[in-house]
Amino acid sequence: MASSIISHLLRSLVLLLAAALARSRSVETVQGEADRVTALPGQPPVKFRHYAGYVGVGSGKEKALFYWFFEAERRPDEKPLVLWLNGERKRRAGPGCSSVAYGEAQELGPFLVRSNGPNLTLNPFAWNKVANILFLEAPVGVGFSYTNRTSDLRELGDRITAKDSYSFLLSWFRRFPQFRSHDFYLAGESYAGHYVPQLAVEIYEGNRAERKKSFINLKGFMIGNAVINDATDQMGMVEYAWSHAIISDELHSAIRKHCGTFQEDGDRAAGPGCSPVLRAFLRAYSDIDIYSIYTPVCGYDPCTEDYVEKYFNREDVQIALHANVTRLSYQYSSCSEVIEKWNDSPATVLPILHKLMNAGLRIWVYSGDTDGRVPVTSTRYSIKEMRLKAKGGWRAWYYEEQVAGWFVEYEEGLTLATVRGAGHQVPVFAPDRSLALLSHFLHGRTLPTGRFSRS
């Protein structure tokens, strides 16, 4: 008797709980649904759904980060979720470029902004062919992401970017709970060589501390032409410029003499003679594109950045994307014009890479080998610093019967791959091969090593 009362009570309790859960889940799904983008100007007809909007972060939620999320073209419920981050601003050194303006609209998103014409271009090699893709504009001050407290713009740096991006993800998964259990990956290029591993650490530590409730199913990350270790990054730039005949023997020797190995202190390296020779070094690049040394200046489709800025400044586009709802006082630009200060940026993230490899994450580092800004020499010197054990050696990988690049796998769980003939923003120059790279990364498959291999 007593036991049947208890079991009855238990059953009611379970039902109540289930109802409450269902209610909260449906509320959240509806919230995600409110972000659905349905009438984007110039959008070609597509079968997949996409969503855009703001997520509040920060102590009093006074900051709002903007995201644009694309479900995979087919069977999104079975595909992993990838968060893409851009980093460096193009014209000035330092972080602040938008993942929407670059990643989505120029590199790997489904809708490319390719002209001043009315229509967006459907990207045949969009990364949502193989995954659900989330673009995040971070930190505040980048793209549509904003803060209502101007002092926040003076307090930015790597640390706050990682914290806010993590808090964004926790809220985003509450808004889209159906993706919480999916395999989750981070990817990004350039200064995202800082953002991605730093965010991965936040997630890793958050998972350990909080357990179930806010668990994020992070499996690994991929970074391209990535800033990861200042001293070797700078060394590599110099060696690259010399080996590609951009600087003279004399300047090369002068830099080696005055700047040493750049070990001392980042860009204020070594002796007093270092700064002037570095200025001469940068002048050598003034008439070519350091991000893609063999293309005419602004030549890979003349200045797509201008089309992109024009497009995202359209009021009808902003309305469709649920962006700029507070009518910001400044224009949309692909790289932030409002970030005033960058307060912290460690000289290296290699210890973080070690830590995350030990935690079992899959890490791929790739490099477009015609970039002079974070060149392949930098990446190779940096990875060499990690003293990993190579397995299988340095080999070519193939795409459509041609050498697509070279790669090496390390026992510790890291893969280094180059993309032959691609500049800084690899998906711009090699859209098909970068999609193949992503696909192999997501499946944890070795890149194809035979000219006629099929995978």
Ligand SMILES: *[C@@H]1O[C@H](CO)[C@@H](O)[C@H](O)[C@H]1NC(C)=O
């Ligand atoms: C910023 O201020 C505007 C105007 O008061 C308000 O509508 C908006 O919700 C605020 N945003 C955040 C993230 O607090």
Ligand SMILES: *[C@@H]1O[C@H](CO)[C@@H](O)[C@H](O)[C@H]1NC(C)=O
């Ligand atoms: C833009 O797309 C619409 C709808 O697909 C089409 O009717 C129109 O001709 C396109 N305009 C241009 C300039 O390509």
Ligand SMILES: *[C@@H]1O[C@H](CO)[C@@H](O)[C@H](O)[C@H]1NC(C)=O
């Ligand atoms: C936001 O909207 C205002 C008012 O329409 C506009 O002047 C401003 O350029 C927009 N800013 C951004 C970042 O989109």
